[in-house]
Amino acid sequence: MTRTSVSEPLPVVRVGMLGFGTVGTGAFRMLQDNREAIRRRSRTDIQIVKIGIRDAEKPRIAPKELLTTDLRSIVTDPSIDVILELMGGLEPAGELVETALRSGKHVITANKELLAKHGSRLVALALKQGLDLQFEAAVGGGIPLIQPMKHQLAGNDVLKVMGILNGTTNYILTQMFEQGKPLEEALAEAQAKGYAEADPTNDVDGYDAQYKLAILSTIAFDQVVPPEAVHREGIRGISTREIHFAKQLGYRIKLLGIVERMPDGAILARVHPTMVALSHPLASVNGVYNAVWLQGDFVGDVMFSGRGAGADPTGSAVVGDLIDVCRNIRIGGAANFVMPEEQAKPAPLESLRSRYYLRMVIQDRPKALGCIATVFGNCNVSISAMEARPLGQRNLIEIVFLIHPCREADFLRSLKALRNIHIVENISAWMRLEE
Ligand SMILES: NC(=O)c1ccc[n+]([C@@H]2O[C@H](COP(=O)([O-])OP(=O)(O)OC[C@H]3O[C@@H](n4cnc5c(N)ncnc54)[C@H](OP(=O)(O)O)[C@@H]3O)[C@@H](O)[C@H]2O)c1
Structure with missing residues (x-):
């Protein structure tokens, strides 16, 4: 069914893009293909006015006159309202995002590395400036998760x-x-x-x-x-x-x-x-x-x-953020959330309580299993299931254990002790379990 287009003149939101690779192309195509729905839902007229890239010769789906290799000129352009940072990496992306925020532009980014390392500082800067910094595409691609x-x-x-x-x-x-x-x-x-x-x-x-x-x-x-x-x-x-x-x-x-x-x-x-x-x-x-x-x-x-990835799903997350920012622009505000400042106290992995899988090779000797069970017992580790089969060489047996929930510190202690007993040829592999 064709819907009638929004006839009233809508406020224009001018957008600059940094990067036009997989994600940039996906977002651009969605803005073109679903233009009317996006106009109706954002109640704004979104216009991509500049696109920053590295290689001016690459063929692109965007009009050539929008392209530039001078990305700084985009983030400092006073006529641009929103920047889509879709280039990736820490620098120059970080510096460009910061300049964009200092120049009064809302920012949408898909850059997980930048956010993981500098997200708190950048969100704080956006908040101080009364601007949005949104990043739905950074985790889980097209999956609505962050919002x-x-x-x-x-x-x-x-x-x-x-x-x-x-x-x-x-x-x-x-x-x-x-x-x-x-x-x-x-x-x-x-x-x-x-x-x-x-x-x-x-x-x-x-x-x-x-x-x-x-x-x-x-x-x-x-x-x-x-x-x-x-x-x-x-x-x-x-x-x-x-x-x-x-x-x-x-x-x-x-x-x-x-x-x-x-x-x-x-x-x-x-x-x-x-x-x-x-x-x-x-x-x-x-x-x-x-x-x-x-x-x-x-x-x-x-x-x-x-x-979780790909041009279309990730482009969809970027455009979703852009529509949200446009709605905020219409009402003259930003919906930035408060990023915490307090640092988390990291727990050591040894404090984890988990079940474990363990595969090892031992010598087929009398009392070998009893010897292993004693090591586990001494380390507060108990076996929930076991499977053994002869390897057919040098009297060796491959054994797989499933371990009841125990502290990782205890499990690692048992591995160390097992490596030191003569009947154990090798600890081949171990893994944590989730039920
Ligand atoms: N790909 C995915 O499915 C996906 C999913 C979620 C999140 N992300 C994130 O989205 C961001 C972009 O990823 P992508 O896969 O779209 O990357 P990409 O395909 O490699 O595209 C990167 C774009 O940025 C431009 N660029 C990079 N460095 C530049 C520089 N120094 N100066 C000027 N332009 C530069 C490139 O220009 P040229 O075209 O001229 O080379 C290209 O257009 C990354 O942060 C990534 O982690 C990607």
Whole structure:
């Protein structure tokens, strides 16, 4: 059905873009394709007036006359009301965002690294200037997550947040699980399909998820959680053997970001591969999809899921923020939320209480199992399930243990003690479990 266009003259909002890559192109296309709906809903006439890029020769879907390689001229242009920072990286993006705010412009950014490292300072500057700084696209791509946490869920005391925050690693782990591919092959396929970059470090080693969890933690717990306070492990160590046992035991392996407030008020934030029970809502989130599960004291359990990356979903989040900012401009204000100033006290990972998976190779000797059980017992670690099979070489046995909930410090102590007993050939792998 064609809707009639808004006939009344609408206030013009002039927008400058910094970056016109994947996200910039997606946002630009949405503003073009859904122009009438966006006019109707924002009650403004949004006009992209300048676009900053690095390479003036690249073919673009935007008119050439809008393009410039002088990005400073955009953030200082007095006729521009809103800046979309979609270039990424710390600098020059950080300096440009700061200049834009100091020059009286609202800012929308998708830059998780900049926000995780300097978000508090930039939000404080925006507040001081009476401007908006919005960043829905920075976490979870197209999934509405930041706005609901800042608004509809703001009355809750958040107990825990847990999510699949990186689509690339979720795609790789899904391929490993469903197709039995080794990590290198699944990664090469993700690169060929454009889901992973040529240098996959940011995704595979967990930095991307670490930045996103730092942002979510800061909003959820109202205290600044910098990225360095988030424990980080990537997926490089995941072997097809762990995938095999995860399947057999009724789990899937996911790279999870998890944050919770400990009884002493400290914040425990961590990103690591996790064996997730099949009954868990995050176990069925596969491929490039992202999902975040949140538990609040009044709302209970809430789950958000959708496409965590890509031009269209991320562009959708940027345009959603832009419409929000335009509405604020119409009423002459900003809806910036107050970013906390207080630093969170980080909880040590050793204070975690978790279940564990452990795979090891031992010598097939009399009383070997008793010896291992004694080590566990001495460290307050108890076994909930066990599976053993001969390896058929040098009298060796591969054993997999599932461990009842225990303190991580105790579990690590038991690993150290096990490595020192002569019947243990090697500790092959271990992982935390989520039920
Ligand atoms: N891609 C996603 O799915 C996704 C999802 C969520 C969030 N994000 C975030 O969104 C931001 C943009 O990501 P993207 O994937 O769209 O990146 P991209 O495709 O690499 O595009 C970056 C754009 O910024 C321009 N640019 C970068 N550095 C510049 C500089 N120093 N001077 C001038 N122009 C510069 C590039 O210009 P040229 O075109 O001339 O090279 C390009 O147009 C990042 O912060 C990223 O973390 C991305």
